[in-house]
Structures are given as C-alpha cells and as structure tokens.
Amino acid sequence: MTYRTAQLDDVEVASDGRCPMRPVRHHLGITSFGVNSWTGVNAGDRIVNEHDEQGEDEELYVVLDGHARFEIDGEAVDAPRGTLVFVRPGVKRTAFAEEAGTTIVVVGGTPGEAYVPTGWEVWMPLNSLYAEGRYEEAADRGLEVIEANPQYGAPLYNLACCESLAGRTDEAIEHLRAAIDISERGRQFARGDSDFDPIREDPRFVELVGT
Numbered sequence: 001m002t003y004r005t006a007q008l009d010d011v012e013v014a015s016d017g018r019c020p021m022r023p024v025r026h027h028l029g030i031t032s033f034g035v036n037s038w039t040g041v042n043a044g045d046r047i048v049n050e051h052d053e054q055g056e057d058e059e060l061y062v063v064l065d066g067h068a069r070f071e072i073d074g075e076a077v078d079a080p081r082g083t084l085v086f087v088r089p090g091v092k093r094t095a096f097a098e099e100a101g102t103t104i105v106v107v108g109g110t111p112g113e114a115y116v117p118t119g120w121e122v123w124m125p126l127n128s129l130y131a132e133g134r135y136e137e138a139a140d141r142g143l144e145v146i147e148a149n150p151q152y153g154a155p156l157y158n159l160a161c162c163e164s165l166a167g168r169t170d171e172a173i174e175h176l177r178a179a180i181d182i183s184e185r186g187r188q189f190a191r192g193d194s195d196f197d198p199i200r201e202d203p204r205f206v207e208l209v210g211t
Contacts, residue, residue, distance in 0.1 A: 004028050008037060021039075023121035023124075026117075034106075037104065048061070053090065057089060059106055060084060061105070062104065062105040063084075067097075069095065069096050118183070119151070122145055126141055126145065135163075145159070146175075153180075157179040160179060160190075190209045
C-alpha cells in the first residue's frame, strides 16, 4: 500500500488516566518519525505533560482544534487553532487547554538520528497499574501487549520491569534480553533502573547488562 488515510477519530484512544491520546504513528504504521495527538476534554486540562526532552526529541506541536496555552521555559505562549509551536530538546514545555476539546498533534524526532519506533504508546494504558504497584496485573496484561506488538522494544522492557518487581525473575530476564536484542538502549537503561533492584544480583542479570 502506497498511502493510507484516516480521520483522527478513527484512531483508538489510549490513556493512562491523563488527557486522551491517539497513537497516530502506530495506527498508520509510520516508522520514520513520531506523531501522536492529545486532547484536553475540559478547559484547563493539561494536554502536554511537563517535560524537557533533554538529549532526546525536538518536537513540533500543531494546535489542530480549540485553543491552547503553552508554557515554554516559563514563558506563556498563546496558541489558538492553527498555531505551530516548535521546541528543541532540553527546553521545558507544557500546554493547557484554553477551550474544551482542544487537540494538539505532536511530531517529533531526535536530531541527527534515524527514528526508531519504541512502541511506548502501546504500553501507555498499563502505566497506571505500574504506578499503583499492581505489578502482577501489569505483567499479565503486558504479555498480551507484546504478543500483539512483538516488533517494539519498550513494551518488552517495561514488562521485564513489572516482572522483576512482581518476583518473576526468570521471565524478567528473558524479556529484558529480548528488549536488548531489539535496542541496545535497554541495556543502558537497565543498569540504573531501580525496578531491577530485586534481580540485580542475579548472575544472569549481571551478565546481561554488565556493571
């Protein structure tokens, strides 16, 4: 297929309890850049969570509908419908809905690097389980996620984190190994990730990630 079309409403919402997000990149099968949309249901909702993308992506925000207000390094930026806001890595940013139903499309990529889809968006609905300490439930549901999306490294890595915290050592090491096979970044993250403290002394973990 040389092209695909979709209405934004065709993209199924994925939410971790914050503003609804539509995984546009995953829905369309895009592999060369990241693109997703976020919607503030009510006026005052925080649409873009505060972050700085230090060492990671530069991002273009497109206010597709409604009216947004950005805060970029402490500066307020008014952004009515149709506004483009470009922010470089390392700059703190967040955005709020000034009107109910405000939707922002976000396009991003790391400067100077080829884009590699991680699949973080397909794991996102399980983030609340992790935050609540429901690691076994997150791990059980995570198995379904990676079965449906075996091409991504981030869900495998997150599954390994939950399995480690749930006391499922063998499974955690197996899935961490699979995550590292997809992306070497998994090895780097695991070295300092406290989620792996329960298995950090296991010889298989030490062999896998080093010290």
